[in-house]
Amino acid sequence: MLTQEKTTQLAPETALQTMSGAEMTLRALLAEGVDTVFGYPGGAIIPIYDALYDFQQELNHVLVRHEQGGIHAAQGYARASGKVGVVFATSGPGATNLVTGLADAQIDSTPLVCITGQVFAHLLGTDAFQETDIINITTPVTKWNFQVTEASQLPEALAKAFYIARSGRPGPVLIDITKNAQLQKHDFAEYKPCNHIRSYRPAPIVRPEYVAQAAELINQARRPFVLWGQGVTLGKAEAEFRAFVEKSGIPAAWTILGAGALPTEHPLNVGMLGMHGNYGPNVLTNECDVLIAIGMRFDDRVTGRLDKYAKQAQVIHLDIDPTEIDKNVAATVPVWGDCKETLPMLTELIEAKTHPEWRQRFEQYQAEEVAAVIQDELxxxxxxxxxxxxxxxxxxxxxxxxxxxxxxxxxxxxxxxxxxxxxxxxxxxxxxxxxxxxxxxxxxxxxxxxxxxxxxxxxxxxxxxxxxxxxxxxxxxxxxxxxxxxxxxxxxxxxxxxxxxxxxxxxxxxxxxxxxxxxxxxxxxxxxxxxxxxxxxxxxxxxxxxxxxxxxxxxVTRENNIFPMVPQGCSVSEIRLR
The missing domain is CATH 3.40.50.970 (Thiamin diphosphate (ThDP)-binding fold, Pyr/PP domains)
Structure with a gap:
């Protein structure tokens, strides 16, 4: 049974309306602020598409040419707009065609709500035409999924889906709706958005003592280095991040998904991390004395060999997802919480500095990279x-x-x-x-x-x-x-x-x-x-x-190689220019 708490209470005069599960689904989308849906119709989701016929002025449906195209389009929509992307697909092959996009969205923390049609509830488990157990298939690649078999379950399930998809560390959610649940009539009143689930903690409690410890390490550092990822953007903390970097005077490098949180031309932006990142940020990771990771997960393309990664540094890790802290790189100081909240706390406690000699090291390595690689490439x-x-x-x-x-x-x-x-x-x-x-x-x-x-x-x-x-x-x-x-x-x-x-x-x-x-x-x-x-x-x-x-x-030239490059199995300081 779904549980949902702290939702808006219905006014006594709110009138009940009897409508199909399909119409309830579309009204829920509108209540959640959805304006665009990507999808491809099929037999098991026909009732929702039939209801959509009457909602064309309110919901823009984009007919893609393949369900994988639909979920990637929803990802692009979500990543560009900051909203939840929505995609429709039918059962069986339609639903399984979403799996690659779900896995992509899960690992890249993209908020999606995927709505799939399913065979009639009485046919579940019978190997009916286009029946696939999409719940078990997608459990490893979704933040949450749920199968709706009765129309009465729909409003609560959809409210929970949007809340889970967008809150905390975002991710994809899949709601599988049997055909009978789409067709059934049920009483529907005002839609109740979800803003709390008792068993779900999207944002961990911030511990000020850890923020203070992090500030002390930063204030004592002679060669501090900031690594930032997409968490800055997902937390809408670009302004807070810039304030922290500018007050601290610390050079900052980005993961591939973090690009843009600090403008490329900002003087403290020293480039991209990782296997094909810039020369200086990779080499100097193994020379810094304090490494401040903000909204990034230390994946293998950034770290190279973990047993040779930043072993000399004390590590401060700010992340909203506690499971990412200590997962790959041990943190000296963990700072749990949304960086929009934790960064201002940290900025208030740090001393204003410029680190001119340390920043010059990055400039020197950048000059080497320009001479060896960038000049010929550009x-x-x-x-x-x-x-x-x-x-x-x-x-x-x-x-x-x-x-x-x-x-x-x-x-x-x-x-x-x-x-x-x-x-x-x-x-x-x-x-x-x-x-x-x-x-x-x-x-x-x-x-x-x-x-x-x-x-x-x-x-x-x-x-x-x-x-x-x-x-x-x-x-x-x-x-x-x-x-x-x-x-x-x-x-x-x-x-x-x-x-x-x-x-x-x-x-x-x-x-x-x-x-x-x-x-x-x-x-x-x-x-x-x-x-x-x-x-x-x-x-x-x-x-x-x-x-x-x-x-x-x-x-373009056929056999041009991309350098710098950290060969697989090597340390980031073993990055090659040729």
């Missing part, structure tokens, strides 16, 4: 175009104001490192799961979530072919997304590993592509192909100025 002398110079030209034209949505691979690392971000929620990528095919549908969702901002999808020639059918969603909706395909005719990241660690045994990484411009034109989307440097900037300008979606295919 301003090459060879005839072939590089991925880096495409991003550099894009920066000059967008001035850091665009939402950049990347797929997974070499282009992802290049875009995340070189793109300029002036605002939070500007870098949307599949971080923890690394899902190829993510970018195109996520960019569609991002544009629906933030129609006021330009959205640019940067995709490799491998990833685009995984969800290219979502060009049909662009065609039907008219949504404006700028698509850049960086085509090196390889599955580039795998090829790089095969070159560096497997003696150039290029096993099944050569990938042929269709004529993308012709494919785009078949979907009534303008497009262009460019391979000459002299045409690059004007082609990017044409793409950005075009009224509507535009696909730009850029032919």
């Amino acid at each position: 301003f090459p002398t060879s005839d072939e175009l590089t991925m880096g110079e495409v991003i550099q030209q894009l920066n000059e034209l967008t001035h850091g104001e665009a939402i950049v949505v990347t797929d997974v691979g070499q282009h992802q690392m290049v875009a995340c490192r070189y793109a300029k971000f002036n605002h939070a929620r500007s870098n949307i990528t599949s971080g923890g799961l690394g899902t190829m095919g993510f970018a195109l549908p996520a960019a569609i969702g991002a544009k629906f979530g933030r129609p006021d901002r330009p959205v640019v999808a940067i995709i490799g020639d491998g990833g685009i072919q995984m969800t290219i059918q979502e060009l049909g969603t662009i065609m039907q909706t008219g949504v404006e997304v700028k698509i850049i395909i960086l085509n090196n005719q390889f599955l580039g990241m795998v090829r790089q590993w095969q070159e560096l660690f497997h003696e150039r045994r290029y096993s099944f990484v050569n990938i042929a592509s269709p004529d993308y411009v012709t494919v785009a034109s078949g979907y009534s989307i303008a497009g262009k192909r460019v391979s000459e440097r002299g045409e690059l900037k004007s082609s990017l300008q044409e793409m950005l100025q075009h009224p509507g979606s535009f696909l730009l295919e850029v032919m």
Whole structure:
């Protein structure tokens, strides 16, 4: 039995209405502030789609071309807007097609409510047509899931779903609704949002004594270093984070999902962490004396070998999820809580400093990286175009104001490192799961979530072919997304590993592509192909100025490797420039 407490009480005069479970579902979405739903109809969810026919003025439904595209679009919407993304799918294959997106959203802390249709309750367990036990399938990749078998359960279940999805550390929730529950009539009064569940603690109790201990360590530090992640953005704590960094004078580096919480050009922003991050932040992680981690989880792509990671440092870890503290890296001082609350407490207690000599170390390493890698990547002398110079030209034209949505691979690392971000929620990528095919549908969702901002999808020639059918969603909706395909005719990241660690045994990484411009034109989307440097900037300008979606295919050098790189199994201080 669902339990829900501290909800708004009904006024005595509130009139009951008898309505179907399907209509109750849609009214619950409206009450939760949902304006856009991504989905694909099917037999087991037909009653909800039938009810949706009468709600088209209030709910914008985006018909995707595949359920995986639908959930990635919902992810893009949530990441760009800060709202809960919503997706509909039918039972069986429709529901199972959501699993990759659920896993992606779970590891990247993206708030989603996924509503799936299910066979009639009396058919459960009979292997009925398109019956799948989606609850057990999705339990490992959801924050919570629940199967509704009676219409009377729906309002409470949906209220709980939205509360769990958006509160604390956000994540995906799945509500599976049997067909009879969608069809049943039941009394429905005013919707009761959920704001408390007795067994659920979304935000841990802040302990001021730990904040004081953290401040003491920071005040004594000579070489402090801040690592921040997406938790700053999820906590809407960008202003509080900036105040902390500027008062402390501590150099700060970001995880791939943390990009944008502090503007790229801020003088204390020293770059990206991790396997393909910047040189200085990686090397100096193993030289700092106090490491302050804020809203990040010390995943393996950031730490490299854990037994050689920051062993000299005292670690302060601020996180809303207590399970992340001490999970991978032991914390000297744990600071539990929402960083929007804990950062101001910490800022008040720290001393204002500048750390000029320590900051100079980062500048020195950055100069080495520029000479060894960045100069050739952004301003090459060879005839072939590089991925880096495409991003550099894009920066000059967008001035850091665009939402950049990347797929997974070499282009992802290049875009995340070189793109300029002036605002939070500007870098949307599949971080923890690394899902190829993510970018195109996520960019569609991002544009629906933030129609006021330009959205640019940067995709490799491998990833685009995984969800290219979502060009049909662009065609039907008219949504404006700028698509850049960086085509090196390889599955580039795998090829790089095969070159560096497997003696150039290029096993099944050569990938042929269709004529993308012709494919785009078949979907009534303008497009262009460019391979000459002299045409690059004007082609990017044409793409950005075009009224509507535009696909730009850029032919880049085939066997360019992405450096710096921390080889797998190595320490972050063993990062390679070549």
